[in-house]
Amino acid sequence: xxxxxxxxxxxxxxxxxxxxxxxxxxxxxxxxxxxxxxxxxxxxxxxxxxxxxxxxxxxxxxxxxxxxxxxxxxxxxxxxxxxxxxxxxxxxxxxxxxxxxxxxxxxxxxxxxx
Amino acid sequence: xxxxxxxxxxxxxxxxxxxxxxxxxxxxxxxxxxxxxxxxxxxxxxxxxxxxxxxxxxxxxxxxxxxxxxxxxxxxxxxxxxxxxxxxxxxxxxxxxxxxxxxxxxxxxxxxxxxx
Numbered sequence: 168x169x170x171x172x173x174x175x176x177x178x179x180x181x182x183x184x185x186x187x188x189x190x191x192x193x194x195x196x197x198x199x200x201x202x203x204x205x206x207x208x209x210x211x212x213x214x215x216x217x218x219x220x221x222x223x224x225x226x227x228x229x230x231x232x233x234x235x236x237x238x239x240x241x242x243x244x245x246x247x248x249x250x251x252x253x254x255x256x257x258x259x260x261x262x263x264x265x266x267x268x269x270x271x272x273x274x275x276x277x278x279x280x281x
Numbered sequence: 282x283x284x285x286x287x288x289x290x291x292x293x294x295x296x297x298x299x300x301x302x303x304x305x306x307x308x309x310x311x312x313x314x315x316x317x318x319x320x321x322x323x324x325x326x327x328x329x330x331x332x333x334x335x336x337x338x339x340x341x342x343x344x345x346x347x348x349x350x351x352x353x354x355x356x357x358x359x360x361x362x363x364x365x366x367x368x369x370x371x372x373x374x375x376x377x378x379x380x381x382x383x384x385x386x387x388x389x390x391x392x393x394x395x396x397x
Contacts, residue, residue, distance in 0.1 A: 171324075199383060210371060210387045211325075260324070264383060268313050268332070268375060274324040 170194055171263050173273035180251055180280055187247045188276045190261030196241035197263035201270065202234070205258040217244040251280040283308035285374055287388035294362055295396050302357040302391050304372035314348060314355045315373045315385065316340065325371065331355065342366075364397045 170193040180186050190200055198219045203211040215236050216224040223236035233255075235247040244263075248255055256279050262270040288303035306312060314331040329340025336348040348355045357370060369392050373385040 201384070208392075210389045213384060213386075216384065262325075262385075268377060268383060269327070269330065270383075270385060271327075272317075272325040 169265050169269075169271040171261065171271050171273040173259075173261055173276050175276060176274060177277045178279070180278070182252055182280055183250055185247055185249045186251055186278060187245055188259055188261075188278075190244045190246070190263070190273050192242045192263040192265075192271070195263070195265050197244075197265065198241060199264040200238060200244040201262045201264075202236060202244075202246050203260045203262070205260055205275070207258075211260060214246075248278065251278070253280045256280045283312075283374060283376055283386050285372060285386050285388040287370075287372060287391050289391050290389065291392045291394070293394045293396065296364055297361050298395075300357070300359045300362045300366070300393065302370055302372075302393070303354065304356060304388055305352070305354045306372075306374045306386075307353060308374065308376055310376055312374045312376055314346070315375075316344065316346060316355075316357050317371045317373060318368045319371065319390075320368045328357070328370075362393075362395050364395050366393060367395045368393060 172191045174189045200217040202214045205211050214229045217236045217238040219238045225231045238244040258275050260275040262272045285306045316328040317325040318328050319325050328344050329338050331338045331348050339345045344359050346355045369390050371390045372388045
């Protein structure tokens with residue numbers, strides 16, 4: 168149990184376009200999901216906390232207008248990278264809360280902006 | 282703000298050697314502690330967690346940690362590693378007493394290479 172999926176696993180887009188990444192909890196409901204960014208050979212940096220039915224809470228330094236988060240249901244959160252630029256190229260990982268403090272992670276999405 | 286630091290960026294071992302990865306955190310209140318593993322090309326998986334109780338915690342795949350509160354540490358140990366333990370290991374904490382208690386703060390990660 169506690170499976171989290173992400174789609175797509177890899178995406179290449181042109182500079183200036185927008186990309187949507189989906190995060191789904193497959194076998195449990197998650198009122199809270201998290202979005203992370205992982206740079207090569209570095210740790211995970213929390214970008215935002217996504218709460219079902221309410222606005223996301225962004226970490227300091229993360230542009231909310233650039234990284235749009237929608238948590239429309241208890242099993243789905245989406246991250247849209249708007250007007251993507253090469254510096255947005257990264258590995259984006261989501262996690263879903265199960266229980267009080269445990270997070271289960273998705274497999275990640277590799278975004279490359281050309 | 283809480284922070285988490287991992288002592289080693291890279292560790293190279295031979296099979297059957299013992300492994301110990303250091304992790305320290307800075308936060309004065311109650312914390313929950315986690316170790317995650319990321320195998321090449323795979324997603325993060327939970328190795329073990331500590332919320333309360335016995336500070337010696339046994340996780341999956343033979344891993345264990347000992348929470349030493351006085352030292353703010355919870356090192357990851359495995360008595361005898363296998364080639365399949367080659368992965369990146371992350372420690373993380375959250376602070377349940379805080380308003381943002383669900384948020385995890387990760388250490389920088391340690392890449393472990395086990396040579397056959």
